[in-house]
Amino acid sequence: MSSLVLSDLSFSWPDGDPVFVGVDAVFPPGRTGLVGRNGAGKSTLLRLIAGRLGPDRGSVTVGGTLAYLRQDLTLDPGRTVDAVLGIDAQRKALHRIESGEGTEEDYTTVGTHWDVEERAVATLDRLGLAHVAADAAGLGRTVGTLSGGETMLLGLTAALLTDPDVLLLDEPTNNLDLHAKSRLYAAVDQFPGIVVVVSHDRALLDRMETIAELREGELRFFGGDFTHYEQAVAAEQDAALAAVRDARADVRRQGRELVDAQTKIDRRQRYGKKMESSLPRILAGERKRQAQASAGKLRATHQDRLDDARRVLTEAQDAVRDDKEIRIDLPDSVVHAGQRVLDLDTTLPTGQPVRLAVTGPERIALVGRNGIGKTTLMRAVCAAPPAVPWRVLPQRLDLFDEARTLAQNVADAAPHATDEQIRGRLARFLFRGRDADVPAAALSGGERLRAALAMILLAEPAPRLLLLDEPTNNLDLPSLRHLTEALTQFRGALLVVSHDVPFLRDLGITRWLELTESGVDEVDPI
Structure with a gap:
């Protein structure tokens, strides 16, 4: 059985900025979409799960084998296709054996994978990349000769060739045409283990069975696809905004009651001073002390209520999402008709x-x-x-x-x-x-x-x-x-x-x- 568990996972950048602190999570079987704002740490989390980064504290436990398709695969144009597929060493050894120049080390490298090229070509064909291995350069051609979409599909081919139990995909539909996207969707749908997908592609996210939201260093799971996730968040925000309105009204009410209480206290103190002049000094002093204690208790009660109302307002405001969004103002560059x-x-x-x-x-x-x-x-x-x-x-x-x-x-x-x-x-x-x-x-x-x-x-x-x-x-x-x-x-x-x-x-x-x-x-x- 495939499994993926995060235990007390914490990670900070070298400058000390924390990304995650004490994250605990158990990913469910099937397809999970990992969502969050740009910069929330989605790719960082996948790299931690894949072992490309080491946590400051905590652990990642993977049941079975894991494959990881990173989003910056297209930044390595000099790599060969077989290197991306992870079979370059096996191919070289196989070719030396076939030419009669094989060594003991070559046989060890090949192992039982004598059909490694055939399996690679078959998987490429399944994803619509049969032409990549069909020309003279074949599996030895460089990534730089492929389009961005072809490179992404190549990376997915490499991941699937390892027969993983857990599959991590970071923006897998980048650069893919409509036909290629349909092949990728099918591959994700048919994967039998755990799939964790980071994507901005709504069509892909709506094929997920669970949505995991990464927000302010915390991971939270929502059952259902991306549309259900949006509906759940919208309902939460409606409730949070209503709570803020109620809390603000309570703060205003408690503030008025505190002012009213202070007004009553001031009125009593003025009346008390008049009465003190007609009373013996000892009795007047005792009444003054009683009045001060009563006023202090009344003031403290209303101040506590106001402080509680403000605390509730702060908690309600914290529940309202105030996500920062980019603001783009394009230059006022006019191109006239006919120019x-x-x-x-x-x-x-x-x-x-x-x-x-x-x-x-x-x-x-x-x-x-x-x-x-x-x-x-x-x-x-x-x-x-x-x-x-x-x-x-x-x-x-x-x-x-x-x-x-x-x-x-x-x-x-x-x-x-x-x-x-x-x-x-x-x-x-x-x-x-x-x-x-x-x-x-x-x-x-x-x-x-x-x-x-x-x-x-x-x-x-x-x-x-x-x-x-x-x-x-x-x-x-x-x-x-x-x-x-x-x-x-x-x-x-x-x-x-x-x-x-x-x-x-x-x-x-x-x-x-x-x-x-x-x-x-x-x-x-x-």
């Missing part, structure tokens, strides 16, 4: 002839199956170059100097911006204070995307053409909503590669282009 933006006439390295003209503030969606060359076409556009200031958001997010801080990277793109302007812009993307001084290499997938957006949108001169290659990868759903709203208001031209059809529809796409083996064709809206 020439781009005129591309070339042949891609993959052989497709491409004729692409962009005029005025057009919004163009570029679609096509994984591996057809959409990213290659975007690179050709960048090399043209366009006739207006432009910026590109690359699919691999490889536009950073990894050794430099986030603020330094943005300053490189906007040399005339002040440090205050740079940090103000980064704060709108939730990089506040010392977060802006983190090296780019330390950013998570969602953080890299937010940082890249901040970098291209603060660039000088302000872009009038945005080239976006899979811009929704790794974004949590609220951030995706803000990005969509901002792009809707952008007054320049857009060329967007994406497999997220609802996102493209929300952008108000004016032309839909499909890249095929024969070139670029205009198609009906999807």
